[in-house]
Amino acid sequence: MKILITGSAGFIGFHAAQEFLRRGWDVAGLDNFNDYYSVQLKRARAAQLPFCLYENDICDLNALQFIFAEETPDVVLHLAAQPGVRYSITHPFVYQKTNIEGFLNVLECCRHAPKVPKLVFASSSSVYGGNKKMPFEESDQVDTPISLYAATKKANELMAHTYSHLYKMQTIGLRFFTVYGPWYRPDMALSLFADAMLHDRPIKVFNHGDMLRDFTYVDDIVDGMRTDFRSTTSSTSGTTAARS
Ligand SMILES: NC(=O)c1ccc[n+]([C@@H]2O[C@H](COP(=O)([O-])OP(=O)(O)OC[C@H]3O[C@@H](n4cnc5c(N)ncnc54)[C@H](O)[C@@H]3O)[C@@H](O)[C@H]2O)c1
Structure with missing residues (x-):
């Protein structure tokens, strides 16, 4: 099986790529190495990955079409995105x-590929937005995103549903709940807390410390991805929430 991982130099993409390699999959990657956080960290992750990693932007449709034609993936694991709620x-x-x-470019490339790949993409727990009912469930209405980031992830779910409906593509959105682990993103809370502690600074806590949050270990996220690949042969569109 051939998998194309977008955002493969990113935190989750890096772990997913390693796992699929371990499982004997043929892996190709794509990343634009943007400077949202340390490019050095992304390069260091990429240096660990022994496969073809295209340095391109998913907004460059021509480049994306070329990569799809070259790689003809069975599965596209689409993780490249601008993350972060505050940003x-x-x-x-x-x-x-x-x-x-x-x-949209990724959807179009999948749709026009000679062998239409299964598309598994990163949505986010942020789509639950203003929902009050706990615990969250995949069947909950998610019509109240409270950040633009969340709104774009919800939009992705809708766009994927439309393409599944129109073109019978298999698409799965994964609603990750704050992921942590080795090679972690430096912009996220646990990294910021650790950095503050190491430098003897107080940690910055929002909402006067009055909050609860689910964290998910990155290996569990990668495990969930494998499960989804196996379990989707009959459905055309779906969303799965990964919970800690
Ligand atoms: N980490 C989390 O807790 C979490 C939670 C919910 C959802 N997600 C989603 O999971 C996915 C992966 O998250 P992550 O934590 O690994 O983030 P990350 O920033 O570490 O990885 C994303 C990668 O995509 C690349 N990228 C960004 N824009 C690109 C573009 N236009 N073209 C090509 N490459 C581009 C970046 O350079 C980066 O390496 C994202 O879609 C994110 O929104 C993450």
């Missing part, structure tokens, strides 16, 4: 570009 307040257009336009 979407200050940089809204990056989200529109990468998470909406880039996502």
Whole structure:
């Protein structure tokens, strides 16, 4: 089986790539190595991955079409996105570009591929937004995103559903709940806490510390991805929530 992983130099993409290699899959990657956080960290991850990694942007449709033609993947694991809830307040257009336009490019490339691949993509627990009912469930309505980031992830789910309906593509959205583990993203809470502790600074806590949050270990996320690949032969569209 051949898998194309977008965002393969990213935190989750790196772990997913390693796991699929271990399982004997043929893996190719794509990443634009943007500077949202340390490019050095992304390069260090990529240096561990012994496969063809295209340095391209998913917003470049021509490049994406070329990669799809070269690789003819059975599965596309689409993880490349602009992540981060807070950053979407200050940089809204990056989200529109990468998470909406880039996502549409991926859908179009899948649709027009001679062998239409299964598309598994990263959604987010943030789509549950203002929902009050706990615990969250996949069947809950998710119509109240409270950040632009969440709105783009919800939009991805809708776009994938449309393509599944129109073109009988198999698509699966995975709603990750704050993922942590080795090679972690430096912009996320546990990294920021650890960094503050190492440098003897107080940790920054929002909402006066009055919050609860689910964290998911990255190996469990990767495990969930494998399960989804196996379990989708009959359905055309779906969403799965990974919970800690
Ligand atoms: N980490 C989490 O807790 C979490 C939670 C919910 C959802 N997600 C989603 O999971 C996916 C992976 O998250 P992550 O934590 O590994 O993030 P990450 O930022 O470490 O990885 C994303 C990778 O995509 C690349 N990328 C970004 N824009 C691109 C573009 N236009 N073209 C090509 N490559 C591009 C980045 O360079 C990066 O290496 C994202 O879609 C994110 O929204 C993550």
